[in-house]
Amino acid sequence: MFTHAISASAVAGTSIWQSMFGFEIPATEKIVRTLGVYLGLAIIMRLAGKRQLAQLNSFDLIVMLLLSNVVQNAVIGPDNSLTGGLLGAVVLVGFNAALERISTSSKRATRIFEGTPTTLVSDGRIVEKQVRRTGLRDPEVVSALRHQGASAVRDVRKAMLEPGGSISVELNREAENATYGELRQAVLDLQRHLDERLSVLELSVLERRDGGALGGDGVPG
Numbered sequence: 001m002f003t004h005a006i007s008a009s010a011v012a013g014t015s016i017w018q019s020m021f022g023f024e025i026p027a028t029e030k031i032v033r034t035l036g037v038y039l040g041l042a043i044i045m046r047l048a049g050k051r052q053l054a055q056l057n058s059f060d061l062i063v064m065l066l067l068s069n070v071v072q073n074a075v076i077g078p079d080n081s082l083t084g085g086l087l088g089a090v091v092l093v094g095f096n097a098a099l100e101r102i103s104t105s106s107k108r109a110t111r112i113f114e115g116t117p118t119t120l121v122s123d124g125r126i127v128e129k130q131v132r133r134t135g136l137r138d139p140e141v142v143s144a145l146r147h148q149g150a151s152a153v154r155d156v157r158k159a160m161l162e163p164g165g166s167i168s169v170e171l172n173r174e175a176e177n178a179t180y181g182e183l184r185q186a187v188l189d190l191q192r193h194l195d196e197r198l199s200v201l202e203l204s205v206l207e208r209r210d211g212g213a214l215g216g217d218g219v220p221g
Contacts, residue, residue, distance in 0.1 A: 022083070023081060023083060024079040024081055024084065025078060025084070027087060029077065030079060033075055033088075034088045034091045034092060034095075035091065036074075037071050037074050037075050040071075076088070099113065114163035114164070117162050117168075118130050119158065119159070119160055120141050120161050120167065121153060121156045121158060121159035121169075122157075124154040124155070124157070125153070126138055141159070141167075144167045145159060145167075148168075149171065155172055156169055157170045
């Protein structure tokens with residue numbers, strides 16, 4: 001009985017190690033599944049447009065939360081092993097890093113993989129056609145502009161929806177907040193101007209004083 005217990009324990013231990021570290025599907029299939037799901041999601045997000053990354057409403061949030069569960073089985077298949085999960089993680093991280101390097105290798109590659117910026121506001125006016133094409137609404141654009149420091153659309157010279165989903169804003173000169181350096185330079189310029197004016201006034205006062213002390217022919221009285 002003792003021998004039987006030891007044998008059963010050894011079998012159980014072997015079964016645990018096998019379930020944790022043994023592949024339940026071929027490693028090649030795991031890699032293909034992972035890459036297939038990654039590329040599929042990348043294409044879907046690319047076709048969905050930059051709006052999905054820029055602003056998430058409640059419906060978008062529900063989709064994002066359910067998306068991982070929807071594709072989970074497609075990635076892992078019947079394999080629940082620790083080794084299989086780690087292999088999938090390595091493939092995802094490595095493939096993503098490789099694509100990022102490729103996408104930043106040239107302007108053409110960046111345009112293909114990430115797309116191009118979209119002009120949302122130009123010279124203080126919302127470009128309605130572009131906003132509609134990205135799937136955004138005017139209130140969402142206005143809200144994003146306010147977060148970037150613009151009090152109104154008319155204060156914006158240009159606003160772009162970047163490929164990564166962020167919105168970059170270029171304010172009109174009059175609407176820009178002054179930096180510490182600009183304020184310091186303005187104070188120095190004002191101080192120099194006042195010094196010059198004060199010097200002119202002092203010189204004028206001295207000339208008048210000297211003119212009063214001299215006679216009409218320039219000889220002291």
